[in-house]
Amino acid sequence: MTDTTSTETAVRTGLFIGGEPRQTDETLTIVDPAKPGVIVGEAASASKQDVADAIAAADAAFPAWSALSATERATLMAEAIAGIADERDTDAAVLSQENGKIRFEGFIDALVFEIRWNLALMLADEVDTGKTLPVVPGIPVTTEVSYQPLGVVTVIVPFNWPIAILAAALPHALLAGNTAIVKPPPSAPLATTRIVQRVAEKLPPGVLNVVTGRDENMAELIQSPDVAKVCFTGSVNGGKRIMEMAAKTLTRVTLELGGNDAAVFLEDAVIDDVHLDRLFAAIYDSTGQICMNAKRVYVHRSRMDELVAGLEARLNRVVLGYGLDEGTTMGPLHQPAQKAFVEDIIQEAKDAGADVREYGTLPGGDLAGGNFLRPALVVDPDPSLRVVTQEQFGPVIPILPFDTEEEAVAAANDTWSGLCGSVWTADVEAAQRVGSQLVCGYVWVNDHGATRLDLRAPFGGMKQSGIGREQGIEGIRAFQDTRSIATIDPEALAAMAH
Incomplete structure (x- = not known):
C-alpha cells in the first residue's frame, strides 16, 4: 500500500484474501471529485473468482475463529488494531481526495473506526453470556439459552463515512465469532482498503478479507449460500436491491439506509x-x-x-x-x-x-x-x-x-x-x-x-430507513443466533404425571 498526503502520489490498493494480498489485471480508476480529470489512485477490481475465493477463505477460517471464546477473540482484535493511528494523517488525506470531504473530517472518519472497535471489545464479557430458564410448574425442563455466531458476514459500506461506518458493524461481527468480507465503496475504496488490510494482516488468515471491484462481479457476496449475513449501509433503493438479492438464499440482512x-x-x-x-x-x-x-x-x-x-x-x-x-x-x-x-x-x-x-x-x-x-x-x-x-x-x-x-x-x-x-x-x-x-x-x-452519536447505543432506523441495529450489545446480538438446550427434570416430569 502506498502512502500519500497529497494529490501528487497515486494510491494503489489490492485485494486481501485468506491472509494474502492480491493484485488484479483490471482496476478501478478513482477520480478526484473536486478536480475534474485528476486521478487519485487505482483499486483492484475483483473477478467473480476472486469473490468466490474470499468467501471460501472466510468460510474456511470460521470454525477455528468461532471456537475461540469472545475474550480470546477480543485479545487478538486488540492486537490487530494496535498502531492503526500511525498512518491516520495519510489515511485522512487519501479519503479527502477520493471522497471530497475536508481533511479534518477524513481524520475523524478514521479516528471513529478505532473508537468503535475498542468500544466493541469492551463488551467481550457479555458476548458468550447466555441464560438459564429453570424448572417451573408445568414445564419440567431446565433450558440453557446460548448464543452462537452465524458464519461468514459481508459488510458493505458507502462513500460518505466509509471507515467510521464500517466499525459500526465489523468489530461486532468479528467479536461475535463470525468471519468477514468487507466491500468498500467502488467510487472511494482506497482509504478503507488501506485500513482494513492493515488490521486483517494481524488476524488469522481468512478471518478478515477485503474485496474491491465492480458491482456486477459482487453478487455472490450477497447471495452465496456460504454467506450467512449481509450488513449494508447506503440508500433506500440500494437496500431494497440488497434485500431482494439476499432473499434468493434467505440470507439475513442488517440495513442502515437513508433518512429525512x-x-x-x-x-x-x-x-x-x-x-x-x-x-x-x-x-x-x-x-x-x-x-x-x-x-x-x-x-x-x-x-x-x-x-x-x-x-x-x-x-x-x-x-x-x-x-x-x-x-x-x-x-x-x-x-x-x-x-x-x-x-x-x-x-x-x-x-x-x-x-x-x-x-x-x-x-x-x-x-x-x-x-x-x-x-x-x-x-x-x-x-x-x-x-x-x-x-x-x-x-x-x-x-x-x-x-x-x-x-x-x-x-x-x-x-x-x-x-x-x-x-x-x-x-x-x-x-x-x-x-x-x-x-x-x-x-x-x-x-x-x-x-x-453515542457510540455505545444501538443505532438503526424505522420505516424505510432500515432493518436491525448496529453498535452496543444489540449490535453484537445482530450477528448471533440463539440455541436452546432443554434437559428434562425427571422429578418434575413425574410430579406432572401424578
Whole structure:
C-alpha cells in the first residue's frame, strides 16, 4: 500500500484474501471529485473468482475463529488494531481526495473506526453470556439459552463515512465469532482498503478479507449460500436491491439506509451560538452527505426569523474549496449525479416561488467544474416540494414554521423515513414528550448529527430507513443466533404425571 498526503502520489490498493494480498489485471480508476480529470489512485477490481475465493477463505477460517471464546477473540482484535493511528494523517488525506470531504473530517472518519472497535471489545464479557430458564410448574425442563455466531458476514459500506461506518458493524461481527468480507465503496475504496488490510494482516488468515471491484462481479457476496449475513449501509433503493438479492438464499440482512431527519425547535428553544453551531454542523457537515444529518427543520413561527438569521451568519462564513487546503470549510459533492439531483430540487423550489437563499462563492481555477454547490436555505417552502419530501444528501435544507406542538410532531412524522430526529427545547418534560412521539430509531435533545452519536447505543432506523441495529450489545446480538438446550427434570416430569 502506498502512502500519500497529497494529490501528487497515486494510491494503489489490492485485494486481501485468506491472509494474502492480491493484485488484479483490471482496476478501478478513482477520480478526484473536486478536480475534474485528476486521478487519485487505482483499486483492484475483483473477478467473480476472486469473490468466490474470499468467501471460501472466510468460510474456511470460521470454525477455528468461532471456537475461540469472545475474550480470546477480543485479545487478538486488540492486537490487530494496535498502531492503526500511525498512518491516520495519510489515511485522512487519501479519503479527502477520493471522497471530497475536508481533511479534518477524513481524520475523524478514521479516528471513529478505532473508537468503535475498542468500544466493541469492551463488551467481550457479555458476548458468550447466555441464560438459564429453570424448572417451573408445568414445564419440567431446565433450558440453557446460548448464543452462537452465524458464519461468514459481508459488510458493505458507502462513500460518505466509509471507515467510521464500517466499525459500526465489523468489530461486532468479528467479536461475535463470525468471519468477514468487507466491500468498500467502488467510487472511494482506497482509504478503507488501506485500513482494513492493515488490521486483517494481524488476524488469522481468512478471518478478515477485503474485496474491491465492480458491482456486477459482487453478487455472490450477497447471495452465496456460504454467506450467512449481509450488513449494508447506503440508500433506500440500494437496500431494497440488497434485500431482494439476499432473499434468493434467505440470507439475513442488517440495513442502515437513508433518512429525512426532522429537527423540531419548540417555542422555548435556546437559540444561541452554541446551539446554532450544533445545528449548522448537523445540517452541513460532509456537504450534507450524511444519512443522519438534519434534513428538515421545523421551528415555532415566533422563532423563525431568529433561527434563519443564525444559520445565515454561519453560511456567510463558508469557504468552498479543496478538502486538503487550509481554510476550506466545505468540499464538493462526491458524484456529479448527486450534484445534478440537488441542483434540480433547488431549482424546483425556485420555480415554485419558494424563498431560496444561497451562500458562498464557487471556486475557480483547477477546481472549476468540480462537484461544488453553494449551500442553501429554503425558507417556508410548500411541504410538497422534493426539498422537503426527499432526502437531499447535499448542502440545502428547508426551514418550515409551525404553530402548535401537535402540528410539529405530525409534520416531522409525515415521511417515509425513520432514522433520526431531534427536539430543541429548554423544557426537560417537553423534550421527553415530543422526543418519544418521533417515529425514528434515534432522538437527540438540543443536538443532532453524527458527531454527537453515542457510540455505545444501538443505532438503526424505522420505516424505510432500515432493518436491525448496529453498535452496543444489540449490535453484537445482530450477528448471533440463539440455541436452546432443554434437559428434562425427571422429578418434575413425574410430579406432572401424578
